[in-house]
Amino acid sequence: MKQRNHHHTGQQELQTITKSVTHIRLEATNVGKLAALDELAQVYLPLCQQYAILFCTEEQPDKFRTTCFATPLSERWHRVAIQQATGIAQSWRINRTQAYQDYLDDLLDYHQQEAEGTLNEEEQEPIWKEWSVPTLRQTCIQANVNVAVLEPAQDSTFDYWLKISTLAFRKQLLVPVKLAAYHREALAGKTINTSVTLNKRGDEWWLTLSYDEIVRVQTAPSAPVVGIDVGIANFVTTSDGQHYGAFHGKLRERQKRDREKRRRKAKLRKCLEKKGVQRLPSTSSKGGQRLARHVRQEINRAVNQCFAEHEGVQFAYERLSVATMKHKARAMNAYMRASNLAHIPKQIAWNAAKRGIHTTRVKSAYSSQECSVCHNVDRANRPDQQTFCCQICGYQTHADLNAAINIKHRWGDNELCACTDRNEVRALLMQRHQAWKTQNGWP
Ligand SMILES: [Zn+2]
Numbered sequence: 001m002k003q004r005n006h007h008h009t010g011q012q013e014l015q016t017i018t019k020s021v022t023h024i025r026l027e028a029t030n031v032g033k034l035a036a037l038d039e040l041a042q043v044y045l046p047l048c049q050q051y052a053i054l055f056c057t058e059e060q061p062d063k064f065r066t067t068c069f070a071t072p073l074s075e076r077w078h079r080v081a082i083q084q085a086t087g088i089a090q091s092w093r094i095n096r097t098q099a100y101q102d103y104l105d106d107l108l109d110y111h112q113q114e115a116e117g118t119l120n121e122e123e124q125e126p127i128w129k130e131w132s133v134p135t136l137r138q139t140c141i142q143a144n145v146n147v148a149v150l151e152p153a154q155d156s157t158f159d160y161w162l163k164i165s166t167l168a169f170r171k172q173l174l175v176p177v178k179l180a181a182y183h184r185e186a187l188a189g190k191t192i193n194t195s196v197t198l199n200k201r202g203d204e205w206w207l208t209l210s211y212d213e214i215v216r217v218q219t220a221p222s223a224p225v226v227g228i229d230v231g232i233a234n235f236v237t238t239s240d241g242q243h244y245g246a247f248h249g250k251l252r253e254r255q256k257r258d259r260e261k262r263r264r265k266a267k268l269r270k271c272l273e274k275k276g277v278q279r280l281p282s283t284s285s286k287g288g289q290r291l292a293r294h295v296r297q298e299i300n301r302a303v304n305q306c307f308a309e310h311e312g313v314q315f316a317y318e319r320l321s322v323a324t325m326k327h328k329a330r331a332m333n334a335y336m337r338a339s340n341l342a343h344i345p346k347q348i349a350w351n352a353a354k355r356g357i358h359t360t361r362v363k364s365a366y367s368s369q370e371c372s373v374c375h376n377v378d379r380a381n382r383p384d385q386q387t388f389c390c391q392i393c394g395y396q397t398h399a400d401l402n403a404a405i406n407i408k409h410r411w412g413d414n415e416l417c418a419c420t421d422r423n424e425v426r427a428l429l430m431q432r433h434q435a436w437k438t439q440n441g442w443p
């Protein structure tokens with residue numbers, strides 16, 4: 001699911017959600033047909049790769065760029081390759097910039113702790129490792145209507161014909177497309193988008209179709225705002241004091257067991273390595289993948305319940321950076337925090353889009369250290385994972401609840417929104433803390 005754009009048409013706000021129908025296997029009615037597609041991919045991918053490198057290193061991504069590499073592909077296919085490379089380079093550049101910003105935040109955090117003398121012994125100064133440019137390992141072609149056209153089949157054996165232009169001049173490949181019952185159901189009454197994606201996995205070609213759904217945002221602009229804090233101990237905590245889903249009990253037990261298993265395997269590996277054994281057991285675990293899937297299901301359930309129990313409101317939640325996630329999930333291993341924490345905001349966005357509920361993402365910097373009463377920012381306000389206790393005004397509550405209230409208050413806070421880094425956020429909050437002190441007659 002992709003949320004594409006928000007239109008403002010007078011009072012009504014519309015959201016376009018692009019939904020995908022995947023795993024449609026292309027049937028090889030005769031071997032030659034799909035071989036032509038293989039041939040095409042063999043020249044298409046290297047070309048796409050060349051432009052991706054160009055757009056990541058030397059030039060800004062530009063889908064209208066004049067062609068500059070030699071290829072046996074047609075002009076139309078050449079343009080498709082440039083377009084796909086543009087998308088790849090754009091998201092690579094965005095992710096790299098975000099990661100670099102996270103690194104700077106981490107570095108700042110590190111030096112602040114160093115100056116305060118609160119640095120943990122095991123903590124090391126963060127190091128920036130430059131990213132390498134993306135390599136296209138999988139065969140994926142994002143075709144548009146200029147090179148591939150989907151047409152309803154008159155014949156009842158198939159649902160569509162996919163007409164693909166090939167390397168041979170004016171010769172089109174006609175591939176029959178047969179939908180499964182659940183694909184047909186999902187696409188019933190929908191207008192299928194003209195862009196299609198072709199993937200090759202193993203020896204098989206797969207087709208992905210998509211369609212747009214327009215959802216009217218139901219939330220009134222004056223609807224009360226509820227802040228959501230995202231975390232590990234509690235997946236979701238709302239500013240009205242509700243918790244949904246938790247990483248404890250059964251889940252924690254499973255994670256522990258899995259970690260121990262992996263540790264034992266790693267030990268065994270080392271031992272065998274020393275003895276010169278050639279075939280070593282792998283250290284990745286199936287159990288880990290199962291656990292991650294289970295955690296995601298629990299997250300979905302928690303977010304669903306949160307939305308179900310809050311009707312007629314709008315939500316504010318955090319823009320989670322890698323640095324914040326790391327900070328929030330110190331107790332978990334890297335694999336778990338990467339796959340799970342990031343899933344929570346995604347699930348919030350999906351639920352909101354589906355239900356036509358308005359949400360706003362706000363800055364997360366210092367939301368767990370700021371006192372929601374007097375705005376004092378201090379690491380010491382968090383004596384442990386669960387407790388918030390302000391060192392100045394003495395306000396005490398559940399740590400996640402304090403954070404959720406801060407997030408609620410950050411809705412529509414333009415001053416905070418304008419801050420460009422964590423340093424500025426901290427300075428602004430401390431300025432507000434001083435104002436609070438003056439107002440309340442503190443020295
Ligand atoms: Zn306070």
